[in-house]
Structures are given as C-alpha cells and as structure tokens.
Amino acid sequence: MAQHVFTLDRILDKAFMEFPLEREELLYLLGLSDKNDVYKVFEMSRRLRSRYFKDRIFLYGFVYFSTYCRNECNFCLYRKSNHSLHRYHKTDKEIMGTALQLVKSGVHLLDLTMGEDPRYYNDREAGFESLVKTVKAIKKNTEIPVMISVGVAPEEVLRNFKKAGADWYACYQETHNHDLYYKLRPGQSYDERMERKKAARKMGYLVEEGLLTGVGETDEDLVDSLEVMKSLGADQVRVMSFIPQKDTPMQHIPSLPRDRELLIIAVMRLVFPDCLIPASLDVDGINGLAERLDAGANVVTSIIPPQSGLTGVSNQELDIEDGNRTVSKILPILAQRGLVRASKEEYREWALARLARVFPSQRQLQRSEEAYMQWIVQHH
Known part of the structure; x- marks a missing residue:
C-alpha cells in the first residue's frame, strides 16, 4: 500500500511541477478506481486550474443552427439516414437573434454549430456565403468571440470565416484510434479531419479538439489521444460521455458511469494545465455541472436559451425549455464551488x-x- 501511495504522490508532484508525465504514468492515472486516489487527482487538477485561471470560469453560448447532415456517424442522432426526428435549419435572422440574446445573458463566446448540412456543402465556398456574412454581422454588433463548428469545411471557407472575424475552429476527432474512428465515422477521412485543424491553426484560429468516451476506446487509446492533442497544440480539449441515441446503430450500447469522463477531465488538466477544458451541459444538464467543475473543468458549454427552437446534441432537449441551460442557473453553482464568471x-x-x-x-x-x-x- 505504501508503494502505491508513493507512486500516485510522485506522479501528482510531477504534474504540480508541470513536468511532462510519461505514458506509463498516464495509464496509471486512467486506471485509478479507489475514491481516495481519484479525489487526489481531482484536487491536483483544481490546483493547476487555479494556478492559471484563479477562480474564473468561462461560459459558452451554443447555437446549433442546423440539424441536417450529410454524414452517417454511428453515434449521432442527426446522422443522415435517421428519419425519425424533426430537423430544422435556422435563418440568418434567427441565428442573429439567438446570438444577441446569449450575448446579453453574459456568455464569453458563441459556438455556431451544425451538422455538415448539404445546403452549405453542395456548393462548397459559395454555399457558406450567407453564414460568413452572419458571422461578420455578429462580430460587428457584439465583438464577442465566435467559434465555428461546421464540420470539415473547405480551407477557403475557413479563410473566409477568419476574415469575417471568427476566432475558434472546433472539429472533433472523437478518437485517434484509426480503426475505432472509422467505426464511429464511416466514410469520413481521418487524415482530412486532422489536417483541417492544422490548417486552421496556421490561419490564426484557436483550435478545440474533442473525445468521446464509452465507445470502445482503451486507456492506451486515450493516452494516444492526449499525445495527439499535445502535438496539435489544441487550445481547448474536451471529453464527453457517449449517450445512446434512438434509431442509430449504437442505440443499444449503454452509457458508462460518469466516473470515466470525470477522471479523463482531471487527467487532461494535469497534461494541459493552461488550456480550456469544458464541462458540457449536453450530457447530464445542470445536475452534472458541479462534478465536472470539481474534476478541473473551467468552461461551461452548451448554454442554450429557452424558447429559441434550438436543441442540444447528446441530449437533445435536456434542461433547455425549463431554462436550466442558462447563465442565471449556472452562476449559483459556480458560487457554491467558490468560482465566479470571468469578465x-x-x-x-x-x-x-x-x-x-x-x-x-x-x-x-x-x-x-x-x-x-x-x-x-x-x-x-
């Protein structure tokens, strides 16, 4: 037992000094199950968060403006062949209205998200013109940072978004195990997706990379992902638990206990102490926020105003219409944790x-x- 405590303490001491953790050390951390050990990891994660961000937390508004998609991701409710759900496409005016509402509520960033909607992609560069204009109008009227989460857009489109004022590009790989990737995203190029993020960085974007846990990945896969994220130089790193979606090929795969996601968040903080790490409201809603903050997250994402006609991704309706995905409901939870909304x-x-x-x-x-x-x- 003494050797076990020494090993964990030594790893956490290294993390505190911000020395790179070895692969075997990361595997050791990801394999922890004893509650006291996991608590120590969470505690160190919060100490490192405090070093760089003090008690400040950032808030992201989420505008999922189109649920149409040309892809067949096996984990996603909005895959092309799922005809059992109501889809929508918001107009430029509706996008702007929701954006202004979120800005007024006090978010720090707007995440403009869609599936790879054919009405944009079928005409490549020209198909995105109206959306580029909307981003430019949002920036002109609010000056708020904007994240573009529109899939693997052509490079010229990303350049146009950058000229319009976009700040971030998010395009999640979900896993960096190639075989698992193609099981999750059949027919989509692994390399093209990665290269688009690298191209976005060269254009001056901040970049978010993300993982999905509970889809068959191993601890070895997770360490590989951490290494790829480090190599990419990701500015925001995200992990979310898989939620089975009705009428999809993975609908019968159960969602893992959240302990897995929380431990990954904490290990991410040890590896990326000065990066942004989200606590998404899209998995467990407002009830899951505190535990993700306790694990070391410093961004609250998927804030959606009620009566906006917008949905989430993993949990399409959870906490939206009752107003629990709003800034006013988040701030008391931050206060309970000794945290505050950043300016x-x-x-x-x-x-x-x-x-x-x-x-x-x-x-x-x-x-x-x-x-x-x-x-x-x-x-x-």
Missing part, C-alpha cells in the same frame, strides 16, 4: 495571450505579446 475582458486577454504563444512570429499578433506578459503578471 469578458479576462476571456479576451486569455485568447490574446494564447495566440501570442502560438504565433509569436506573426506581425498582426505582436501586440498580443504585451497582453500575454500582463496576463502572466496578473495571474501568477
């Missing part, structure tokens, strides 16, 4: 600081270096 200026400073580290040679980001140094002084 919008703090979020912008973090983003500028992050860009200064990633692109120190780009002339248009020279002023970010000063912001980064100021941020370091203020937060350490």
Whole structure:
C-alpha cells in the first residue's frame, strides 16, 4: 500500500511541477478506481486550474443552427439516414437573434454549430456565403468571440470565416484510434479531419479538439489521444460521455458511469494545465455541472436559451425549455464551488495571450505579446 501511495504522490508532484508525465504514468492515472486516489487527482487538477485561471470560469453560448447532415456517424442522432426526428435549419435572422440574446445573458463566446448540412456543402465556398456574412454581422454588433463548428469545411471557407472575424475552429476527432474512428465515422477521412485543424491553426484560429468516451476506446487509446492533442497544440480539449441515441446503430450500447469522463477531465488538466477544458451541459444538464467543475473543468458549454427552437446534441432537449441551460442557473453553482464568471475582458486577454504563444512570429499578433506578459503578471 505504501508503494502505491508513493507512486500516485510522485506522479501528482510531477504534474504540480508541470513536468511532462510519461505514458506509463498516464495509464496509471486512467486506471485509478479507489475514491481516495481519484479525489487526489481531482484536487491536483483544481490546483493547476487555479494556478492559471484563479477562480474564473468561462461560459459558452451554443447555437446549433442546423440539424441536417450529410454524414452517417454511428453515434449521432442527426446522422443522415435517421428519419425519425424533426430537423430544422435556422435563418440568418434567427441565428442573429439567438446570438444577441446569449450575448446579453453574459456568455464569453458563441459556438455556431451544425451538422455538415448539404445546403452549405453542395456548393462548397459559395454555399457558406450567407453564414460568413452572419458571422461578420455578429462580430460587428457584439465583438464577442465566435467559434465555428461546421464540420470539415473547405480551407477557403475557413479563410473566409477568419476574415469575417471568427476566432475558434472546433472539429472533433472523437478518437485517434484509426480503426475505432472509422467505426464511429464511416466514410469520413481521418487524415482530412486532422489536417483541417492544422490548417486552421496556421490561419490564426484557436483550435478545440474533442473525445468521446464509452465507445470502445482503451486507456492506451486515450493516452494516444492526449499525445495527439499535445502535438496539435489544441487550445481547448474536451471529453464527453457517449449517450445512446434512438434509431442509430449504437442505440443499444449503454452509457458508462460518469466516473470515466470525470477522471479523463482531471487527467487532461494535469497534461494541459493552461488550456480550456469544458464541462458540457449536453450530457447530464445542470445536475452534472458541479462534478465536472470539481474534476478541473473551467468552461461551461452548451448554454442554450429557452424558447429559441434550438436543441442540444447528446441530449437533445435536456434542461433547455425549463431554462436550466442558462447563465442565471449556472452562476449559483459556480458560487457554491467558490468560482465566479470571468469578465469578458479576462476571456479576451486569455485568447490574446494564447495566440501570442502560438504565433509569436506573426506581425498582426505582436501586440498580443504585451497582453500575454500582463496576463502572466496578473495571474501568477
């Protein structure tokens, strides 16, 4: 028993010093099941979060503006061949209205998400013109950071979104085990998806990468994913539990206990102490928020206003119409955990600081270096 405690303490000491953890150490952490051991990992995760972010938490508004998709992802409710659900496509005016509502509520970022809707993709660059204009209008009217989550868009489209003011690109691989990837995303190129994220980084985007847990991945797969995320230089890293969806090929696969997701969140924090790690409301709603914050998350995602006609992804309707996915319901939970909503200026400073580290040679980001140094002084 003494050797076991020593091993865990040694690993956590390394994490606290921000020395890279070895593969065997990460596997050891992911294999923990004793509640006291897991609590120690969570505690260290929160200490590292506090080092970089103090008690500040960021909030993301979620605008899932089209549920049409050309793909056949086996885990997704909105796969092309699922005809058992009502789909929708929001107009530019509706997107703008929801965006303004979310900004007014106090979110730090707008996540504009859709399936790979054929009405955009069938005409490649020209098909995205109206959406690019909507992003430009949102930026002009609000100046809020915008995340683009529209699938594997053509590179020219990503350049147009960047010119319109988009700040983030999210495109989740879900796993970095190639065989498992093709079981989850049949007919979709693994390499093209990865390369698009790399291209987005070169364009000046901040990039989010994400995993799905409970789909047959092993601990070895998870460590591989952490290594790929590190190599990618992801600025935000996400994990969500698989939720079986009706009328999909994976509908009979049970969802794992949340202990798995929570431990992965905590290990992510040890590996990426200064990155953003979401606590999504899309899995367990408001009731699952506190435990994800306790595990080391520092972003609350999937905030959706009621009466907006929008849905979630994993849990399509959970907590939306009763108003539990709103800022007003989130803030009391933050307070219970000794946490607070960051100011919008703090979020912008973090983003500028992050860009200064990633692109120190780009002339248009020279002023970010000063912001980064100021941020370091203020937060350490």
